[in-house]
Amino acid sequence: MQILIYGCTRLTDALAPILVQDGHQVTVIDSDADRLAILEKQTTLSTVWVAEPLMQDYLMQGDLAGSEAFFSLANNDHENILLSQMASHIFNVPKVMCHLSDPQLQDFYQPLGISVLNGGPDSLSAARDFLEQ
């Protein structure tokens, strides 16, 4: 499955290698070139460095429209909310997951149809299960 991940965070460091191991094609987008380089050394995936991460143009560089799944894993909850809804509603990505660290935002957005990744211990298995559904 072709998967795009926005944000090179701790969660990405943990999740991306697992997805690659499962046989998925993974691309990671971030504005931090150093973090991307480190991740690229650890596992076989492609990365896209962007200057202004929230611009839709850059998401297209990561081929968001052609992706079968999108994970928004940035440290900023609000960015994740904007991007994951953009992926669902504008780019029609079939499977979208959104990392939210604020419990209140989790409670608010889950009923609105956003698949929430809470960053807790079961996040990695939750993400794998979500892809298999």
Add this chain to the structure above:
Amino acid sequence: MFVVIVGCSAKGYHLAKLLLVAQHEVVVLEKNLARCQLMWDELGSVVLQGDGTDLVDLRRAGVTRADILVAVTNRDATNLVICQMAKQAFSVQRTVATIGDPRNQTIFRVLGVDSVVNVGDLVLDTLERTVVESSFNHLAYLRGPNTVLVSIAIPEDATIIGKKLSDVYIPEEPGENGSDDEEEGPLKGSFVTVVVRGDTAMQPSDDLVLEANDEVYAVTTSTEEAHLYQKLTGTW
């Protein structure tokens, strides 16, 4: 009218001041305490310290009975969350958000934000008009996806001069079709709304013959505007 403003930077502050002068009821929600202290001196008790993306703080600000909620924080994503919360959790009638990145306009509309003020484009257009003396101006962004009102000056050497409007340009829905009617769906193509010659504004009829230096005001879309500009000003 009762207006809740979220974000008390320059935009929020000046909007609050204007609304208060116009005798509206206003509450401004601002997260930053230092900023609040400054604003309490300026605006008084209408400023409330709190997080606009927190349901409890929104309720405390009185959104349950707000007529309009305006999200003017400096982050597009935050403004989206504020508006979605106001709409979904408190059923606020009208939500307004400012955005800095013009490309966010579509997703804000799709997700139900009632009015989007595209700060990025407004600044760019003003700069464009100031820096380049252009015969093509964006005047207003209308409701509906990518719908924009433009003015185009006809240059002296344009092929269109001496031709009837109907010869060169066929409006899809001439006449009464409103430009700002959301129920009508996205506008296809472009249509002329008024032609100004000298000091006189003329209604566009099919028989109208265009002259040099006419100012044509048209409703178009971001995808169609280059085509329209080419037709009206080009030598073809």
